Amino acid sequence: MDVKGLRLALGLGQAELAALLGTHAMTVSKWERGKLTPGEHHVRLLGAFARAAERGARFDGKEAGKDPVRFLSQLLGEAYREPQLDLGTLSATNRFPGKVVRLARGDVMSKVVVEIAPGIHVGSVITTDSVDRLGLHVGATAIAIIKATEVILASA
Secondary structure: OOHHHHHHHHOOOHHHHHHHHOOOHHHHHHHHHOOOOOOHHHHHHHHHHHHHHHOOOOOOHHHHOOOHHHHHHHHHHHHHOOOOOOOOOOOOOEEEEEEEEEEEOOOOEEEEEEEEEOOEEEEEEEEHHHHHHHOOOOOOEEEEEEOOOOOOOOOO
């Protein structure tokens, strides 16, 4: 695990990361230099932090610095949350949660690419107004909902 890369992705200093993990800044330094390996508990926390970083979590020193426990709560919430969408009224059953990996904005239309599994992308062309209304950006979570009357298959 690249502890330093994760720490930098979150915008944290060694002491800040150490405080969130309940350890000493020197321990974080040793992890980063490969002198020590994090234990199972810390690996699980760092894994959750990595998921949060992938979803765009970043340390805001002004707010979170006032209450590190609140930032820890936000990190863990970001790591484990599911998109909050009320899809109960849709007839489409093919719903694939993922992350926006590409966004080509146009004046009227935009192309959005969502990664629904490692290496598996679904693209959609939607209005730029819809991109803004849905709050889509690279790194945002999204659900690709596929409704089609026909499915075309080809041999692989």
